[in-house]
Structures are given as C-alpha cells and as structure tokens.
Amino acid sequence: MAQSIITREFEAYKAQQDALEQPVILDEFVLAKVPGLDPDEPIDRDETLPEQEHIVYVADVTQSGYVNPNAVVYSLIMDTRVGDFQFNWVGLRNKKTGLLGAILHLPELTKYQSIAGMQNGNAITRSILMSYEGAQRITGITVDASTWQIDFTARLFGLDEMDRLANLDVLGPAAFLDEGFKVVPTEQGFQALAGCGYVGGLRCYLDEPHTLPALTLPCKLYLDATWKGQPTSQWHCEYVIRVAETLTDFHDEDGYAHFVAPIAEINAQGEVTDLRFLEGFAQYYRQKHVDRLLDKKIDKAAITDSTSDASSEKVASAKAVKDVAEKVQEAIEQTETKLPKAGGTMTGNIRFIDNHQGIVWERNSDGAFIKFKNDSDQDTDSFLEFGTLDNGNEFFKWTIDGIERASLKSDGFRVANTIFEGGTALSNKYLGKTGKAADADKLDGVDSSGFARAYSSSHGTGGGNWSTAQLVSWLKSKGCFNQPYWMMKASWDYAGNRLISDTGCGKIHLAGCVIEVMGRESAYTIRVTTPTTSSGGGTTNAVFTYTNHGPGYHPSWRRDFNTRQKPTAGDIGALTQAQGDARYLGKTAKASSATISDKIKIYPSSTTNFHPIVWNSVNMLYTTSSGSGMSYRPSDGFSKIKHGQMAGYYLTHDTSGKIKPANDNKRSAGMYGLYNSHKIAHIWSMGEAYKIHDHGANFGNLHGLAYKHTNNGTGGTMAGGHQAVWCENGTPKAAMGGHGLWGQQVFDGAGNNRKRVYSPNNPPPKDVIWEKVASGSLNHRLLSHSNAKRETVVTNIRYKTNRFGLDRYRVVIITNSSGLKANVSDLNSVWWQAWAVLNPERTTWHGGDYIRFDVFTSGAYILNGPTWGHVSGWELWELKE
Numbered sequence: 001m002a003q004s005i006i007t008r009e010f011e012a013y014k015a016q017q018d019a020l021e022q023p024v025i026l027d028e029f030v031l032a033k034v035p036g037l038d039p040d041e042p043i044d045r046d047e048t049l050p051e052q053e054h055i056v057y058v059a060d061v062t063q064s065g066y067v068n069p070n071a072v073v074y075s076l077i078m079d080t081r082v083g084d085f086q087f088n089w090v091g092l093r094n095k096k097t098g099l100l101g102a103i104l105h106l107p108e109l110t111k112y113q114s115i116a117g118m119q120n121g122n123a124i125t126r127s128i129l130m131s132y133e134g135a136q137r138i139t140g141i142t143v144d145a146s147t148w149q150i151d152f153t154a155r156l157f158g159l160d161e162m163d164r165l166a167n168l169d170v171l172g173p174a175a176f177l178d179e180g181f182k183v184v185p186t187e188q189g190f191q192a193l194a195g196c197g198y199v200g201g202l203r204c205y206l207d208e209p210h211t212l213p214a215l216t217l218p219c220k221l222y223l224d225a226t227w228k229g230q231p232t233s234q235w236h237c238e239y240v241i242r243v244a245e246t247l248t249d250f251h252d253e254d255g256y257a258h259f260v261a262p263i264a265e266i267n268a269q270g271e272v273t274d275l276r277f278l279e280g281f282a283q284y285y286r287q288k289h290v291d292r293l294l295d296k297k298i299d300k301a302a303i304t305d306s307t308s309d310a311s312s313e314k315v316a317s318a319k320a321v322k323d324v325a326e327k328v329q330e331a332i333e334q335t336e337t338k339l340p341k342a343g344g345t346m347t348g349n350i351r352f353i354d355n356h357q358g359i360v361w362e363r364n365s366d367g368a369f370i371k372f373k374n375d376s377d378q379d380t381d382s383f384l385e386f387g388t389l390d391n392g393n394e395f396f397k398w399t400i401d402g403i404e405r406a407s408l409k410s411d412g413f414r415v416a417n418t419i420f421e422g423g424t425a426l427s428n429k430y431l432g433k434t435g436k437a438a439d440a441d442k443l444d445g446v447d448s449s450g451f452a453r454a455y456s457s458s459h460g461t462g463g464g465n466w467s468t469a470q471l472v473s474w475l476k477s478k479g480c481f482n483q484p485y486w487m488m489k490a491s492w493d494y495a496g497n498r499l500i501s502d503t504g505c506g507k508i509h510l511a512g513c514v515i516e517v518m519g520r521e522s523a524y525t526i527r528v529t530t531p532t533t534s535s536g537g538g539t540t541n542a543v544f545t546y547t548n549h550g551p552g553y554h555p556s557w558r559r560d561f562n563t564r565q566k567p568t569a570g571d572i573g574a575l576t577q578a579q580g581d582a583r584y585l586g587k588t589a590k591a592s593s594a595t596i597s598d599k600i601k602i603y604p605s606s607t608t609n610f611h612p613i614v615w616n617s618v619n620m621l622y623t624t625s626s627g628s629g630m631s632y633r634p635s636d637g638f639s640k641i642k643h644g645q646m647a648g649y650y651l652t653h654d655t656s657g658k659i660k661p662a663n664d665n666k667r668s669a670g671m672y673g674l675y676n677s678h679k680i681a682h683i684w685s686m687g688e689a690y691k692i693h694d695h696g697a698n699f700g701n702l703h704g705l706a707y708k709h710t711n712n713g714t715g716g717t718m719a720g721g722h723q724a725v726w727c728e729n730g731t732p733k734a735a736m737g738g739h740g741l742w743g744q745q746v747f748d749g750a751g752n753n754r755k756r757v758y759s760p761n762n763p764p765p766k767d768v769i770w771e772k773v774a775s776g777s778l779n780h781r782l783l784s785h786s787n788a789k790r791e792t793v794v795t796n797i798r799y800k801t802n803r804f805g806l807d808r809y810r811v812v813i814i815t816n817s818s819g820l821k822a823n824v825s826d827l828n829s830v831w832w833q834a835w836a837v838l839n840p841e842r843t844t845w846h847g848g849d850y851i852r853f854d855v856f857t858s859g860a861y862i863l864n865g866p867t868w869g870h871v872s873g874w875e876l877w878e879l880k881e
Helices: 008-019 135-139 153-171 287-295 318-336 468-477 577-583
Strands: 003-006 028-032 055-060 063-068 071-078 085-093 100-111 124-131 174-177 183-185 190-192 195-199 202-206 219-228 236-243 257-266 272-274 357-363 366-373 383-389 396-400 403-409 412-415 452-459 485-490 514-520 523-529 543-548 556-560 613-615 620-623 629-632 644-646 651-653 659-661 681-685 704-708 723-728 731-737 740-743 746-748 755-757 769-781 788-798 809-816 831-838 850-860 870-880
Touching: 003 124, 008 100, 008 135, 055 071, 055 085, 063 135, 071 135, 085 124, 100 124, 153 202, 183 257, 183 272, 195 219, 195 257, 202 219, 202 236, 468 523, 769 788, 769 809, 769 850, 788 870, 809 831, 809 850, 850 870
Parallel strands: 452 485
Antiparallel strands: 003 100, 028 055, 028 085, 063 071, 071 124, 085 100, 174 195, 183 190, 195 202, 219 236, 219 257, 257 272, 357 366, 366 383, 396 403, 403 412, 485 514, 514 523, 523 543, 543 556, 613 620, 620 629, 629 644, 644 651, 651 659, 681 704, 704 723, 723 731, 731 740, 746 755, 769 870, 788 850, 809 870, 831 850
16 A cells, blocks of 8 residues: 655754745655565655655656645546656655655556557546645645535535434434433532533443542533545544533634534533433434324225315315316317317417416327426526326437437436537546546545445344354345445344354344445455343344354454453452452462461471571561571661661671671671772762763763772863762762862852962953943833733844844843822832843844843732832943953
C-alpha cells in the first residue's frame, strides 16, 4: 500500500518561513525507482533524495489547491507523451533550494509513452496531500482543490451519515444500554457510569466511570455528541457532558453538527432523576408506526355504495366502483362520436378539459396513452404521463429518418450513440462501470464486488441443529463470499433458527443473532453476536468469532468475554475461592509450624545450612551457619534501624547516627574508594541525586567533594598533584592538593568581613556605571476595585545594533503615594503596584527603531484621591562600562 510523510526538514523550513512572513513554496516533483524499497515499511522522516542514478523523472507541480484552511494538495499529471520508466518513490521539493518537503512510497508503477503504430501510452496522476495548521495561509494557495481534483469528502461523509441515520432509525434520537452514562452520587460528588449510549445515531462509549466536576444544584445534565475528523485521519465521535437548563441540537462555529440528549436531573437535595432512554432495541413499534398501521385498516361501517358522497371518512364499495366505471364507459362512448375513428385530417388543437385525461391507443390487448395531470393552478406536481398497457413488453422508441436512435423499455433506457449533458459527452464526464480512475490512489477502480453488503435485517435459518460446516455452506449459498464484508440479522424466532453446538466454547442459537462474514472463501472470519436471551442452551450476550485461513491454519471458534458475559474460573485457567483456600495460606490463616499472634518462625525442613529469620515487635535477626553476620534491631521500639554492627564488628553504626570503628584495634575501618589513578572517586555529596559519573569519567552533577589522582586530567591541574575537589553541579569551584589551594574566587577573612583577594589571574571586576539617557511623564491614577492599566512608551533612544540587549537598559517608574486614603477600615488592605517591561527587538531591524517598554499598574481598595496611587513619570537608564 502507498504511504506518505512530511519530512522534519520541511517542518523547520515552514517554521522559518512563518517567522519571516514568507510563503512556503513546494513546486517540483521528483520520481525515482529505489531498489529494494518496501512500500509497507514506515518512512523515515529524515529520508533524503535518492541517488541520482535512481531518479527517473523530474517535473514541475502541475496543479495545487487547498482542501480546507489546514490541508493543501499538490498534483503531477503525466500524459501519454511522457515515458518509458518505472517508479516507486515520489518526492515533493522546492526547486530553487532543493528542500524536500514530502515523500510518497508506493508499489512500483510503469509509465509508458505513446509511440504511433507501436505502443499506446498511459496517463498517470500522482498527488500528495499535506495537512498542518494554517497550510492554505502559509502556502498562499488560493485555488479550491474541489474545482479540479476528485474530492471524496462528501462521499465519505455521506457513508458516515448513512450509518448515523441507520442507527437513528433503529435506536431513535437517544438510547442508552444498561448503565452507560447513568449519573450516580458518590462521596466526592457525582459520576457517570461506564458503558454505551447512542445520541443522534452516534455511538458514545465511556471506558470507565467519569467523575463530574463540581455542580451547582439544582441542575440538568445533557450528553453532547458530534462526529469530527481531518481529511486524512479517521473520523470519530467526540462527546462531552454539559450542564444547561435546556439544550437542543446545534451546529458549532466550525460547522460540525452536535446532537444532544438529557441524561439526568439533580435537585437541590442531590437526588438524581435518570432521564436516559434505556435499551435501544426496537422491541415495540413506536406510536407513530402503530398509527400508520391502523390507518390501513378498513372500517366496514364506513363502506358506501354512493357515488356522490364527498366524505373523506368513507370508502367506495365494489358496486360504487362499478357504477362509476359504467358512467366512465358511457362518457368514453360519447367522446368517440366526436372524432373520426377511421383516420382523417384535423386542423387546430385537441383540448382535454378533464384532469389526467388524454390520448389512448388500443390494439388487440395492448395499448398506449398520453395523459396530463393537473389538480389546480396551485398544483406543484403536475405531469405529462406517457404509458403503455398489457404485459410490459411494449416500449417507447425515438427515430430519426426511420432509424432508431433511442428506446425506453421496462429494463432500462438505451441510446444508439453518445449521451450528452450540457453539450459534453457523459463518457467524458463520468467513470464507466468497468473503467478505472487515472489515479489508483483515489478510486482504484473498485467494482461492486468490493462493496459491503447487508443481506437481511430479519431472516430465518431453519429449525434444528447445525454444525459449523453446515453454517458456512448456508452462508456461502447466500453469497457471503462475493464481497469483502457481508452481514445479516437472523429473525427473532427460536423455532425458525438453528442451534450450533460444535464451537467448543458454547452453543449458539441463531435466533436474533447478528452474523458478519469478512474475507473470501479461501480465508475468512465469521463473527456472531448473540442477543440478551436465547433458547436450547444458547449463550447470551456474547460474541463468537470463527477464523478459517485454510485447513493448515487450524480453523477454530473463540468467544469474547464482556461485562454481560463474564468468564468463569475454568474459562481463564484461574482457581475458584475454594481451590485457592485449599492451596494457599490466607491472610488470617496459620502456618502448620508457626503462630501468628506475635511472630512467624520459618524452620529448615531437612538441612542445617538454613537458619531462622525471626520477626516480631522488637527484633529482626538473620544469622549464618557460622554465627557471624549482620544484626539490626530497634533500640527504642520503633520500626526502623537505629544501630548495628557490620563486617565482623569492625565498623559500627551507633545510636547517635555515627559510623565509626567498632573497637580500638580496628581504627583503619571506614569509607574507602576503589583505586584507579585515571578515574574520579566520590567522597561526599549533598543528596543522593548529586553524584559523579558512575564510571568515574567526570564530575557528573556533583554538589559536594570528590577526589582525583595526579594522573587524572579532568578539570585541569587546579591545585596540582593528588587533590580533593569541591564541585557545584559538576563544575569544580575549589580544590586542595599537593601544590596548595585553588579557587575561582579567593577570599580572606570571615563572614561579612571577608575581603576578596585579587591576582593577575583573578583581576578585580570593572566599575559599572548606569547613566540616565531619557525620561518622560505618565499619568496613571489608581482608584479602587483592582483597577489595572497598561501603556506602551516609545523613547527617543534608537537601537545601536540589530540585536537589542535587554540587560543594557533599566526603566525607573516615578510614583507618588502621599495623602494615603482607603475605602476600607483596615488600611493594610490597600495595595497598588507599578512596573515596566522592556520590549525585545522586532523581527526585522530597520536601523532606526526606538527602544520601547510597557508600563503596567494595578491596585485595590483605594479611595478617590488627588495623588494616591499616582504614576507620574519614567526614566530610561543605560549601562556604561
């Protein structure tokens, strides 16, 4: 199958052009035949142009257009003058820069050139659709693709709409299955339960219970569903639960239709009324259907013999019809006397004043007529009727000079030559039944054998039992393998449908089941969905799947479990509660050789190499066979380690948290590094997350002390020789080594009295001087209730370079807060603030841009006053070194 991608190189190019406010240009196609290319493998987004020896054709983009504001399409049309070559790779690039924007991999195609008298060429069209935010605006494409390219959007949307309307016919405006979307109270508020519901024919499925946000009671909840997607993506149902007093179906600002249905109403006490319409299956006729059926019944009391009664509540009897027929015949006989019956010549018009009357020809038992129907001047469905009589073998024929040019028979309309529409032959405008579109990616020439088929909505399979083979044979007789997808629904009749009992995973009674067949006879899948009730031991609420890819692939049935058809322990190889209790020690049970009141002792079964682990409220002990080892025990009754002895009591962790030698003869005990003269060793850090590289290659992100050998050159010589290094985030800041002390800054003295020591390698910093270069006035008066203002100030200071350094300038705001007045009793509640923000340089520097900044002021609880909260001016200061 063909697949396409947008390259990473194009993403960077698009971002650059968008920033520069320049259009994105892709104007050239490149075709290549790449050896070994698999069109089913994913395309690398960093893929580049093939080798020159593999490129077979290069041409400008024939046409481009936009599908919608976020999707554009580029096409290359190669007529019969182009060829001969083969290709399986298509690239779309910028001709000037060579930048590759999109890539298409496809099965190998051959392009033939027409050679007079020798070879008929073929025409091929290749198109690449690119979908990204603002595509039409960024590319500057103004041509609507629908004016020149085949647009399947309407057709695909029509298929979606057909499915939605089919659901609407069966399920109505809204239907919810079981507890799907049922609103229930919880300790934290309310939630909608998981499950399925249909709103406006759209299927809404909630995977798990959905906690609703805080609600203001009383309120009414609606489920809002819409069908959305992109031109190149799979469309799906999006839904949201809304709170509203009343809500009806609507269209949003993007034109998408929204269908809504009430699901719950909650009163002020938090009591929920379920408004969902439950169970969408049509078990009963709707009222309007019942009324329509009753309309077809005849009330015998309303039958009349009268031919003059104008009542719309009565029906004519056979006698009344006969009387009318005789009067009509009499009228016909009278009419026949008005015109010659054996030919003759007439002048002027023949007028028929009765409705739906005209000329009638009769010969033998055959006949034909032309009649005009018009009820009144306001009639909106008047028509001229041409008809034939008797057995349907009669037909209409149009001739010119005695030659038949067209005919209309019961099986269809025929023409001798070309049919034209608006002066253009239909063969030049529409695709024939056996024809194929020029672009195989658009239509593929699929005939009706590639369509899905719904065989029946209620069809019996016959009574009795069936094997799987008999089911497949019956489905084959109904044409299930004549298309890739076939389905039907069995009638709701237990006696009139079969029972399949050889699935190995449960019986299937076909009454009320939905049967689907996918594939061809050589490799197919059958799926059977059973109803909520059944007979003869049939499994309910289940989905059975039978897969047969030939006898060598082990055809078999399987049954899917669901919320209405849960598996047993045996179905999934699990243990029942009784089996588990018999096999495993429960939470409150006791081991055969242990008591649980205060401890569990695990004793060895047959060997002396195992020793006990004893646990209780005061002790946890592990010992080895020699008696030496490790002992940790709480000293104060808390369940945490307080102290211990390790490695034969050479090193101890005492109760005060100190690690030290355990006795006077082992003062060498302590922390040791792993010797390597070329790697760094870790000494200490502030926190476990800060450490050197695990292999000692560098200082990592250490905040603390490390050691490095004189042979290790990491970080430079610093203090020289063997040295301890102090690091901050992996950067050496100070060191102590064989040649003395080293640091990036050296100080003498302690605390606030310390003085920095300078040297030729560590000179003092330069003096920093700020100079006021501009000033001006402002008039922001803050009053009350969180007033906020913003003002942009343009100074008379120009940029000195095309890069504006924000750190070179500071803005000082001049304020006046005398005459403090507040509109609250607590003076501390009054607050106000003012600040300035320098604006960065513009995208394009013109050499004459002025420095600009924004002034923001805000405050609250301020009483009207002449000067309180007054921002009166500004000053711009520049850094001078």
